Amino acid sequence: MIWSPDGRYLAYAGREGRQSVWGALNDQLYVCDLKTGVSKSLTDSEDFCIAAATLSDTREAAFGANLQWSKDSSRVFMGFGWHGEGHICSVSVGGGPIQFHTKGQREYMLGNFSRDGAKVALCAGDSAEPNEAYVGTLSKKGLEARKLTSFNKDLLEELEIAKPAMTWIKSASGTDVQVWVMKPASADRKKAPAILEVHGGPHAQYGVPFFHEFQVLAASGYVVVYSNPRGSKGYGEEHCNSIHGSWGAADWEDVEAVTAFMKKQPYIDAKRMAIMGGSYGGYMTNWAIGHTDDFAAAITDRCVSNLVSMSGNSDFPLVPDTYWKGNPWSQPETLWDQSPIRYFENVTTPTLIIHSEGDLRCNVEQAEQVFTSLKLRGVPTRFVRYPQSTSHGMSRSGPPDLRIHRLHQILGWYKIYLKNGK
Structure with missing residues (x-):
């Protein structure tokens, strides 16, 4: 005020x-x-x-x-x-x-x-x-x-800065979804591996601001695709409120539409696609690997995996019968049905897990559940934990040395499962 x-x-x-x-x-x-x-x-x-x-x-x-x-x-x-x-x-x-x-x-x-x-x-x-x-x-x-x-x-003049192209696609329900595609220079000569980035929030939006992570990925030879599925800000209240208490439904439908769009692009190798995201983007990454085998690799960062347990250990407590119906003690069904880990029975996607021990929004136990589940199922995985001094926003406001370290972990994972096609 x-x-x-x-x-x-x-x-x-x-x-x-x-x-x-x-x-x-x-x-x-x-x-x-x-x-x-x-x-x-x-x-x-x-x-x-x-x-x-x-x-x-x-x-x-x-x-x-x-x-x-x-x-x-x-x-x-x-x-x-x-x-x-x-x-x-x-x-x-x-x-x-x-x-x-x-x-x-x-x-x-x-x-x-x-x-x-x-x-x-x-x-x-x-974006440039x-x-x-x-x-x-x-x-x-x-x-x-x-x-x-x-x-x-001076620095920008020395670097290869990718400029994204914007387009609109139709989701299965007829919803218009805004999509950006950031192509590396090599994509004009041969099919390139591609990475779908899903934003956090969920009530936020990707768009035109500069994104260091996207530029690093594009400069490393990856097509970077990002969008604003239903639940995002910037398109009116109906678009944003359409996933109120219902994650993994309309939002997932739009993510699937973006994935289908990626498969059709002549410059993308559809067999070498990955999905990644942080916070709610980590939720959607976890949801994706439990519902599709479209992706050759995944990276889930500061993620949500279990809404039932998250309701009691986040600095953003889930008040009963508000955003989601029910509660974790006597009516956990809605929370459990929308928890990605409930659908891990058939996961096969190699998944890198990144989390900060000082994350008060999405407690590190959310990542621990993913790691344990994937290990027990024999799915290739690696868990990178950052110290208690780092927070939920480490990728944008953490210590520079750890932010660089994080980017190296991401590039290393994709080198194994996208570039080398392991």
Whole structure:
């Protein structure tokens, strides 16, 4: 929340009715007029969530609203995530349509306004360039941004940076799913192995921000495919809320559609495809290896494997009969039916497991269950554990040496099971 410069209004993010601790529902912008004591939503007429939730491994995820007032207290500015992009928007305190001040396939992150209100600090970047600092000036044409820094210019000129192509596909139910494909240079000469990345959240989104991990994989000769299946932010509340309390259904249907799309591409070797993801992406990786043999390898990172046990050892406790129906002590059926480990009877996919012992969101025992199950079933597996000092966000905010170590573990696994075709 944030006070207006004139002290009359208080702007804040929230929603009325059913609450969603997982963020499946749209947060709206409210303004309370301290003169009248009346609060009203300024964004309830449009299907946007006032939180970007657009992921990158060059910064922490931004799931909360970022609000700023204009100097004259007439408008509230905020950041929106939409179709994988990040934009700066505003709305009048008196109501009316949301105005977009930026456009294009980029990510803009809102900072503070100058004292006179004429300029605004922001960061901006895209899939080929990490965010840099800009100063913006508002005009009738939009926001004119002037670049202040080029910290990575020399390095980017030395490296082979892949630029993804974006497309849309149809899922089995007719749902439109946005997909990005990042091709290595070698993919134009021969069929290449491919990796499907599934994002965490689940109520977040992949898109245009720079992703170091994707660039490392592409530079190593892999086609990297990523998408926003149902459950993702950035496509309206229905798309996001469609997996509320029902993981492994509509979301899995969309992941299967992306997998089918990958198989059809002439530059992808369909016999050398892998799936990987972290957090909920790890959940979906675990779900995939229990439901298909499409993938020659898998990597499950900071994963969820058993919703019943997770309900009691996460810093995000599963409150009975809220997001999921039932509870772990007397009505565990829904949680167990949606737990990937329930379907490990027929797993054959070689799987690398990565987890931090200091992960309070998805406790390391979630990974231990996967490792034990795969070992007992004779499935090729390896368990890489990082120390108690690392957290759920190690891949994006952990110590640089351990982040590099993690990437080497990933490349080593794929070298065995994708490049060498073991």
